Amino acid sequence: MSPETVLRAEKLVKVYRSDSVETPALRGVDLEISRGEFTAVAGPSGSGKSTLLHLLGGLDRPTSGEVFLEGRALSSLSSEELARLRLERIGFVFQSYNLIPVLTVLENVAFVLELRGVPKKERERRAREILSELGIEKYADQFPHRLSGGEQQRVAVARAVVGAPAIVLADEPTANLDGENSRALIDLMRRLNDSRETTFLFATHDSRLLDRAKRLLILEDGRITADRAGEGPWDSVQVTQGA
Amino acid sequence: MRYALRSLRRARRRSLYTFLAAFYPALILVVMFGFVAGELRGMFESATKLETGHLQIRGGEELPGGALPIFSLPEGVLEELGRRGDLKLLTLRLDLPALASAGSRSLGVVVQGVEPKRVSEISPIPGLISEGRYLAGPGEAVVGEELAELLDLRVGDTLVLLSAHPEAGMGAGAVRVVGIFRAPQAEMGRTVVQVPLETARRLVRRENAITSVVAFVRGVEGPWDAWRISRTAKELKEFLPEGLAVKGFQELAPEVAVYMRIARPVLAAFSGIFFVLGGLVVLNSFYLSFLERTRELGVIRALGASRRWLMGAVMGEALFLAGSGAALGALLGAGVVALVEHLGGLRMPGAYSEFLRAFGLEPILHLRVTPWEVLGSALAMIAVAALSAWYPARRAARLDPVEAMRHVT
Numbered sequence: 001m002s003p004e005t006v007l008r009a010e011k012l013v014k015v016y017r018s019d020s021v022e023t024p025a026l027r028g029v030d031l032e033i034s035r036g037e038f039t040a041v042a043g044p045s046g047s048g049k050s051t052l053l054h055l056l057g058g059l060d061r062p063t064s065g066e067v068f069l070e071g072r073a074l075s076s077l078s079s080e081e082l083a084r085l086r087l088e089r090i091g092f093v094f095q096s097y098n099l100i101p102v103l104t105v106l107e108n109v110a111f112v113l114e115l116r117g118v119p120k121k122e123r124e125r126r127a128r129e130i131l132s133e134l135g136i137e138k139y140a141d142q143f144p145h146r147l148s149g150g151e152q153q154r155v156a157v158a159r160a161v162v163g164a165p166a167i168v169l170a171d172e173p174t175a176n177l178d179g180e181n182s183r184a185l186i187d188l189m190r191r192l193n194d195s196r197e198t199t200f201l202f203a204t205h206d207s208r209l210l211d212r213a214k215r216l217l218i219l220e221d222g223r224i225t226a227d228r229a230g231e232g233p234w235d236s237v238q239v240t241q242g243a
Numbered sequence: 244m245r246y247a248l249r250s251l252r253r254a255r256r257r258s259l260y261t262f263l264a265a266f267y268p269a270l271i272l273v274v275m276f277g278f279v280a281g282e283l284r285g286m287f288e289s290a291t292k293l294e295t296g297h298l299q300i301r302g303g304e305e306l307p308g309g310a311l312p313i314f315s316l317p318e319g320v321l322e323e324l325g326r327r328g329d330l331k332l333l334t335l336r337l338d339l340p341a342l343a344s345a346g347s348r349s350l351g352v353v354v355q356g357v358e359p360k361r362v363s364e365i366s367p368i369p370g371l372i373s374e375g376r377y378l379a380g381p382g383e384a385v386v387g388e389e390l391a392e393l394l395d396l397r398v399g400d401t402l403v404l405l406s407a408h409p410e411a412g413m414g415a416g417a418v419r420v421v422g423i424f425r426a427p428q429a430e431m432g433r434t435v436v437q438v439p440l441e442t443a444r445r446l447v448r449r450e451n452a453i454t455s456v457v458a459f460v461r462g463v464e465g466p467w468d469a470w471r472i473s474r475t476a477k478e479l480k481e482f483l484p485e486g487l488a489v490k491g492f493q494e495l496a497p498e499v500a501v502y503m504r505i506a507r508p509v510l511a512a513f514s515g516i517f518f519v520l521g522g523l524v525v526l527n528s529f530y531l532s533f534l535e536r537t538r539e540l541g542v543i544r545a546l547g548a549s550r551r552w553l554m555g556a557v558m559g560e561a562l563f564l565a566g567s568g569a570a571l572g573a574l575l576g577a578g579v580v581a582l583v584e585h586l587g588g589l590r591m592p593g594a595y596s597e598f599l600r601a602f603g604l605e606p607i608l609h610l611r612v613t614p615w616e617v618l619g620s621a622l623a624m625i626a627v628a629a630l631s632a633w634y635p636a637r638r639a640a641r642l643d644p645v646e647a648m649r650h651v652t
Contacts, residue, residue, distance in 0.1 A: 059545055060645050080549060087547020094648065098542040102249035115548050159546075 005071075006166050006199050007033040007056055012065035014051050014222075025051040027222035028065070033167065033201055038193040040213035041203045048222045049203035050171050056201070057090050057169045058082040070166055087115055091160030093170035093202070097152040099144040099159075106131065106140040109158045116163065130158045133195075134188060150181035157189060161198050170202035174209060186212045247559035250536070257528050258564060264524035265568030265624050266575075268517040272620040273576025275514065277583070277610035279506050284465040284611060286499050287492075289427060292365050295495035296334075296457035297472045300324075300479065301488045306409050310340050311454035313410050313447060317484055324456070329475050331461040334361035335453045337443040339414075341406040343386075343436055345394040352390065352436050354404055356443020356453075365459060368424050368437065374398050375422035381442050384418035387432025391423045398423060404436065406446040414446035465611070466503045469493065518627045525631040529561055533635040540639050541647020550640035557636035558629065565628030566621075573621035580610040 012029040015022050025048045033039060041049050054060040056067055058074050067074045069089060077085060086092070091112075099108045106127050107114075113123035131137040136154050144152055153173060160168045170189065174182035186209045192198050193214075202213075210216055218226035251258045291297055302314030324333055337356035342349050359378040363369045368385070369377040375398035378385060384402055386394075396402065398420055406414040418438055426432030444452050460475050462468060469492065476491045483489065493500040533540070540553060583589050588607040596606035 054645050057545075083544065083547050083549055085547075086545065090547075092545055094542065094545075098538075098648070100246065100539060100543070102246065102253060107245070112546055115546065115552065 004034045004036075005032055006035050006037075006069070007031070007201070008068040009052075009056060010066045010068075012052070012055055012067065013063045014048070014055060014060070015063045024222055026055070026062070029219075029222070029224055031056075031217070031224065033199060035166075035199055036193070036197045037199050037201070037215055038190055038213055039201045039215040039217060040210050041201065041217045041219055042205065042207065042210055043203075043219035044205060047219045049205075049219055052219065053169045053171045053201070053203055057092060058086055087112060088163070089166040091163065091165040091168035091198075093153070093156050093160045093168065093173045095172040095175045097144070097149070097156050097176070099152055099155055101144055104141050104143055105136070105147070105155050108144065108155055109162050112159060112163045126162055127158070130162045131155075133192075134158050148181075149176055150178075150184065153177060153181075153185055154188060157185070157192070161192055161196065164196075165198075167199040167201060170200065172203055172205070174204060174206060179208065182206060182209055247556045248563065250532070250556075251560055251564065254532065254535075257531065261525055261528040261561075261564045262568040264521040264528070265565040265628050266572035268514065268521040268627075269569040269572030269620050269624045270576045270579075271517055271572075272510075272514045272623070273573050273612055273617055274579055274610075275510055276616040276620065277576070277580035277612040278608065279510050280465065280467070280611040280613075280616075281588075281608045283467075283503050283506060284609065286502065287466040290496040290499045291459070291492060292367060293427065293431070295492055297460045297463055297492050298458050298476050298479070299490045299495060300456040300458065300483060301454065301490060303486060303488055308340070308409060310409055311338055313337070313408065313449065313452050313454055314487070315449070315451040315453065316456065320483070321456070323482075324458070324479075329461050329471075329478075330458050332361065332365060332459040334358050334365075334457050335440055336455050336457055337440055337447070337452055338454045339406040339408055339411075339443060339446060341404045341436070341446070343390070343394065344403045344405070345396050345400060348394045350390065350393055350433075352404075352434050354406060354443055354446065355435055355437045356440040357437055358440050362437075367427070371424040371426070372422045373425045375420070377422055378437060378439055379421070381439050382418055383421045383442070384436050384438045385422040385424055386420055386436050387426040387434075388423055389426065389429055389432035390434070390436070391420070393433065396420050396423070402436070404438075404446060408447060411447035411449065411452075414448060416442065416446050418442060467613070518624060521624060522627040522631040525561060525565060525628045526634065529557060529632045529635040530638075532560075533557065533639055536639075537642065537647050538649075541642050541644045544642050545644035545648065553642070554636045554640040557639045558632055561628055561632030561636070562625065565625050565632075569621040569624035569628070572624070573617045576620070577612055577617045580612045583610050 009029055009031040012026050014026040015024045029052060041052065043049050051060070055062050058067070058069070061075065069085065072085070074082065100111065103111060106124065109131060110123040110127040113126060128137060128140065131140055134154050134157065136151060136158070139147055139151060139155070144155065147155065174185055177185060189200055189202065190212045193200050204210070215229045216226070217224050302312035306312055321333070324330060335358055339354045339356070341352055341354045343352040363377065372385065373388065386396060386402070390396070400420050401417050402420055403417050404415065426435070444450065460472050463471050472491050476489045479489045544553060588609045591606045591608055
């Protein structure tokens with residue numbers, strides 16, 4: 001593993017069991033993400049994108065295989081250690097924004113810093129800084145329900161990057177946004193990737209958004225069937241078939 | 244903590260119910276403490292001031308038939324007792340079983356030889372004289388209304404007393420009734436004839452004869468200070484000559500002592516019902532809150548919150564609501580007690596008034612509550628709320644983030 005490798009997955013298998021019925025979601029995924037990458041995982045619904053992101057983010061445990069974050073094997077960590085690792089090293093952007101409704105925008109962004117024990121002044125300074133960088137500082141004192149979906153998701157991105165994590169995992173971050181807002185959000189993530197060298201791995205099934213990715217992974221039926229690096233636009237036929 | 248406090252605002256009605264679930268039990272418990280303490284104090288005062296004192300020094304155990312042994316205090320002992328700082332009042336008494344006769348009627352009574360001046364300082368009887376006056380000199384007697392009616396006595400009539408004591412034998416004398424009192428208890432009104440100590444002594448033909456030294460201990464305001472009485476009784480036993488017995492209030496008025504012993508456990512059990520109900524409301528409230536917020540709590544866990552943080556957030560909400568509810572309830576209860584006392588006590592209705600009279604209490608109840616009872620009531624409710632919120636808090640702390648984020652309310 002190169003020193004630039006942030007995340008590595010080896011032979012990841014995930015099988016869901018329910019009433020003795022086994023449903024394989026991932027069938028042996030090998031993957032390596034380096035610092036500064038802006039990677040999209042594309043694939044149809046049910047291809048295993050969310051499962052892959054959950055395993056990579058330490059939210060779930062694989063049936064077999066291993067995930068290494070900055071060289072640490074996640075399987076060796078307890079659930080509390082995993083929570084600490086997520087807090088310190090991973091940023092998350094969820095499909096449904098998932099902001100905390102009783103906290104203001106500023107408090108939502110500063111929340112992970114609060115969990116880390118950063119003093120109030122310092123966390124508010126950092127939260128304002130990122131809100132300003134993303135052009136949403138004017139919403140700092142508002143509660144999430146007053147914001148549009150696009151604005152809420154930008155706040156969620158701010159929350160994910162405010163703690164300078166090793167990687168940001170975004171699971172279908174544009175699923176609830178219209179086309180214009182979706183493109184704007186991916187552009188914003190790309191801008192953070194360029195300016196802060198934040199590593200992003202995002203899942204999407206919207207092929208129109210893939211052009212902004214620097215690397216594209218196609219996930220089909222629990223396996224990575226294509227891994228293409230470089231700048232888009234990608235071969236739309238191949239992506240569409242894959243996706 | 245900010246998250247916990249803000250969360251309380253999202254379901255305000257439920258938060259209010261939770262607040263009230265802690266508020267009412269604490270309020271009720273404090274007020275009930277006030278009632279029970281008022282009752283206990285009334286009973287204690289009635290028993291000690293009318294009859295027993297806080298403790299008595301006697302010549303030994305009761306004789307067959309219930310009479311008390313007659314004895315004389317060795318020289319200097321009474322003076323020594325009077326110098327003790329822990330005793331605020333001492334009075335001598337000579338109780339004799341006797342037959343009281345007036346005209347053609349006779350009744351068995353207890354002649355109480357008392358020191359009228361001392362008795363006036365503590366006993367309510369001088370203040371309960373309904374006809375005539377209290378004792379002023381030898382050869383006088385006061386009787387209860389019931390006895391006066393049974394013997395057809397009026398103020399100024401002569402009453403013949405025929406005492407019969409196992410140790411002193413028979414004695415006889417005539418006294419003039421100078422007052423009739425309204426006894427707090429019917430039995431007392433029917434059986435007690437109070438005479439000056441020297442008049443009673445003439446019946447047994449012994450100078451310095453007494454059956455008890457009735458003592459009041461300094462600093463005792465109610466049954467809750469019984470430990471002071473026990474402490475003094477223990478010290479007196481070591482100090483007094485052998486053969487003398489020291490009886491504490493609990494031995495002298497066992498029926499009152501028993502009631503005092505069971506009153507608080509009964510109150511605690513009764514209050515327990517309110518506390519359990521309050522606890523169930525808290526449990527229900529926080530479990531519903533947990534269900535509604537499962538997804539949100541899952542997100543917080545996914546972001547990296549520890550189990551301790553999640554548990555603390557839910558418990559923080561519960562403790563804030565229950566703490567403020569219980570504290571306000573207990574303080575309001577203390578305020579109600581203080582207000583009632585400020586207004587002169589609570590006049591009790593008919594049946595309850597009779598019950599109080601049976602114990603020699605006036606039908607006005609003086610409530611009393613200690614800071615410890617106020618604090619204890621609030622803390623007990625907070626503890627119940629914490630126990631009730633523990634289960635939903637634990638569920639929140641053990642959420643699987645992926646499962647929780649899939650949760651749909």
